Amino acid sequence: MRFMVFVRSPDPLAALHTDALERGGVLLDAGDLVPHACGVSGYWLIDVRNREEAVERVKRIPLPACVVEIRQVAVV
Template sequence: MRFMVFVRSPRPLVAQHGDALVRAGVLLDAGDLVPGAFGVSGYWLIDVRDQEEAVERIRRIHLPACVVEIRQVAVV
């Protein structure tokens, strides 16, 4: 299953914290989005067994003062 993980933080974090997902072999894509009113946003696209694994992998990453949203991506 594929999940999009959105991260909002006061500074860019996606590139430097995606290494753990790369080592695990689950990262398909990552990037930073244009800064908005809530600070900097970025995303990871990951491919894991289920939502529980997605949540567990993201919990292992130190994301101080961040808002994280995990959404399943429909694969057609």
């Protein structure tokens, strides 16, 4: 299943912490969003077994003072 993870942070570099997702082989794409003033500094697209795995993998990433939103990507 694919999930989009939105990173909301005052730090524009917060969304760049993708090492753990890359090492785990689940990161499909990541990017920075402009402008940061809208509150979302970036996104990750990951491919995992289920929502629980998505949550567990995101929890392992050091994201101080960040809010993340995890949304399942619809299969078309």
